[in-house]
Amino acid sequence: MSREVTSFNPYQMAVQQFELAAKRLALSEDLREILRKPKRELTVNFPVRLDDGRIKTFTGYRVQHNVNRGPAKGGIRFSEDVSLEEVKALAMWMTWKCAVVGIPYGGAKGGVICDPKRMSSAELERLTRRYTTEISIIIGPHSDIPAPDINTNSQVMAWMMDTYSMHAGYSIPAVVTGKPLSIGGSECRNEATATGVLFATRRAVQRMGTTLQGKRVSIQGFGNAGSIAARLFAADGCKIVGVSDTQGGIYSEIGLDPATVMRYKQAHGSVVGFPGAQSIGVKDILEVPCEILIPAATEGMITVENAERIQARIIAEAANGPTTPEADRILFERGCQVIPDILANAGGVTVSYFEWVQDLQSFFWGPEEILQRLEVIINRSFDAVVELAEQHHCDLRLAANMLAISRVAEATQIRGIYP
């Protein structure tokens, strides 16, 4: 589905968000100039042999936004909508995300323009291996560590790890995270993004003096982040009233069973048509009656066009960049609490960090230890952001960006600028 606002530019939006925080922090123009631009942008055009014998040239990107707090970190997206501007925005958000939760990474993101749903597994493997080779000049376990994002998964990470290792002549599991357990993946990484969304939302309702029990939840996007969020929120007592994917959405006042909807999606390719539920449009899912809305698809979904009609009191952003700055202002004025992407979905990169640490030490942790450490990090970060928002009478996005940007600015200044 193409986005409604055709002129939407995610990088311009990320810079707009950055400027709001930089202004509040009174950052110097020199520092702003360093922080608003990506450090490295790599574009690669590479051939892949298709199953019918034709050769097609694909375009991919890897952008490293900032590496002052540690190696660059961030996922790889396979989609027809990928663009350099999108990858630059996603890389910048990764820098702030790692900083806001205090993990020692900078930010990066990558993507390949392709339609993975129309490609065979063999074609995807060849594309992944060739793309990995092309970007291997900048990725590495101590420089830039990719992970899954839209339309990539643990299998894609296994191909990436194998390709990178083939060139070295020995296994380098720490070059990517989100791998299968059998080759150095971590317990809980597959569920980590949704688990972080749950922990952050739990903290939000706790601070409002209530619980998740009985809350109605609507979720846009039914992939890794969205479908697992549906399962975890339902297990925590919520009623999942709506879910959607690229084909459309479904709504049920009495609630949907996430496992049954998943089985239906696996059999039919979409949630649309799920028996007993009302079919609704892709964006209608954002406006259904509910207390909690989880955008878990892509950028620029909540805009001036629909912000007034959103009924949820809490928006927990599993997706990156789902809400525009203009929509943020409307939602804040309407008293809707937006738990911003860099905080709400930071569970993914946090458990990726745990995976990387485990790989580097060749010493693996159990699920209890991982979940307990993740909850501590999300709660601590959530509380720090809320306290800053209260001090500055601002929304959580501005506070989260201020906290993150001040940390990156401090690291940049303390390292100094080579004369």
Ligand SMILES: NC(=O)C1=CN([C@@H]2O[C@H](COP(=O)(O)OP(=O)(O)OC[C@H]3O[C@@H](n4cnc5c(N)ncnc54)[C@H](O)[C@@H]3O)[C@@H](O)[C@H]2O)C=CC1
């Ligand atoms: N996988 C991860 O660990 C993390 C993912 N995220 C973010 O979460 C969001 C979803 O990512 P994943 O669940 O990993 O991807 P996925 O590929 O597993 O699922 C994406 C879902 O969104 C739907 N979708 C995609 N484009 C859409 C559009 N234009 N309109 C409506 N629905 C659309 C798809 O149908 C699918 O159900 C992305 O913004 C991603 O950057 C954030 C942090 C970590």
Ligand SMILES: O=C(O)CCC(=O)C(=O)O
């Ligand atoms: O797990 C990671 O390293 C990054 C995941 C990601 O791409 C994101 O948080 O947006």
